[in-house]
Amino acid sequence: GDSVTQMEGPVTLSEEAFLTINCTYTATGYPSLFWYVQYPGEGLQLLLKATKADDKGSNKGFEATYRKETTSFHLEKGSVQVSDSAVYFCALSRASGGSYIPTFGRGTSLIVHP
Amino acid sequence: DGGITQSPKYLFRKEGQNVTLSCEQNLNHDAMYWYRQDPGQGLRLIYYSQIVNDFQKGDIAEGYSVSREKKESFPLTVTSAQKNPTAFYLCASSIARQGGGEQYFGPGTRLTVT
Numbered sequence: 001g002d003s004v005t006q007m008e009g010p011v012t013l014s015e016e017a018f019l020t021i022n023c024t025y026t027a028t029g030y031p032s033l034f035w036y037v038q039y040p041g042e043g044l045q046l047l048l049k050a051t052k053a054d055d056k057g058s059n060k061g062f063e064a065t066y067r068k069e070t071t072s073f074h075l076e077k078g079s080v081q082v083s084d085s086a087v088y089f090c091a092l093s094r095a096s097g098g099s100y101i102p103t104f105g106r107g108t109s110l111i112v113h114p
Numbered sequence: 115d116g117g118i119t120q121s122p123k124y125l126f127r128k129e130g131q132n133v134t135l136s137c138e139q140n141l142n143h144d145a146m147y148w149y150r151q152d153p154g155q156g157l158r159l160i161y162y163s164q165i166v167n168d169f170q171k172g173d174i175a176e177g178y179s180v181s182r183e184k185k186e187s188f189p190l191t192v193t194s195a196q197k198n199p200t201a202f203y204l205c206a207s208s209i210a211r212q213g214g215g216e217q218y219f220g221p222g223t224r225l226t227v228t
Binding site: 032034036041042043044045046049051089091093094095099100101102104105106107 | 118120145147149154155156157159162164170204206208214215216217218219220221222
């Protein structure tokens with residue numbers, strides 16, 4: 001079955017540091033890939049997405065590139081802020097019989113210190 | 115504003131009682147989903163529905179039931195058969211067959227059963 005593996009956290013950084021959160025996936029066909037962010041006590045919000053190979057998703061300084069050859073979708077940001085502290089989820093969604101079947105990674109907690 | 119509402123935000127029940135969690139959306143989305151979130155476990159799919167009066171089991175459907183009588187509403191019942199019901203429950207919706215399966219989440223309901 002489909003699966004998403006992301007690096008375990010917590011990831012602890014100082015403000016303005018470079019961020020990378022690794023994500024790899026296993027899926028049949030051609031899934032869409034997503035990064036979602038969850039702040040404490042809230043639901044998930046879409047951060048960025050890519051729907052085909054070599055697409056780059058970007059939003060609020062975060063970027064991720066859909067790499068089919070390495071089945072990866074790593075999240076990066078050049079300079080993190082304290083307000084970026086949250087849990088980040090990598091996910092894929094695959095079309096099957098007219099439906100979209102979602103699969104989420106376990107989440108990576110990011111803590112940014114001033 | 116369009117979005118997904120879940121109520122209540124916190125819910126407390128005694129063991130052996132059934133409890134129903136509400137999920138309503140005004141995004142005109144066809145597909146709706148229920149997830150369970152436990153610490154360190156990521157999101158696990160309970161049930162999903164692609165169209166009114168139809169729904170499918172996800173990975174952990176045992177002890178749960180759903181209905182989809184209206185496009186806007188997808189309530190989840192946690193039955194007394196669910197062995198470990200205390201968790202954070204998230205409802206989501208998406209446009210079926212379009213957009214790559216991007217999901218929109220509600221704020222969640224934290225259920226505590228004692």
